[in-house]
Amino acid sequence: MEACAAYMFTCPQCGLDTPHALIDRKHDVVGIVCGHCRMPSIVRYDVFKCHQNRWEDELRDILNSLDNSGDDD
Ligand SMILES: [Zn+2]
Numbered sequence: 316m317e318a319c320a321a322y323m324f325t326c327p328q329c330g331l332d333t334p335h336a337l338i339d340r341k342h343d344v345v346g347i348v349c350g351h352c353r354m355p356s357i358v359r360y361d362v363f364k365c366h367q368n369r370w371e372d373e374l375r376d377i378l379n380s381l382d383n384s385g386d387d388d
Pocket of ligand 1: 328331333350351353
């Protein structure tokens with residue numbers, strides 16, 4: 316099991332966008348632990364997944380803009 320994997324999510328406990336450790340997945344929910352307040356949370360998998368996709372899109376945009384800014388054409 317990948318112990319160091321971290322997933323960005325808005326912590327239901329402290330309300331911050333922080334990396335969460337994924338503990339387990341059961342059917343349509345996942346157990347995650349906030350990297351900031353260390354509080355465990357149970358969230359719906361589709362909500363969690365949706366948040367991941369949003370972060371991945373933002374990351375892709377950031378990487379693309381970095382790529383473009385390095386180009387002088
Ligand atoms: Zn938290």
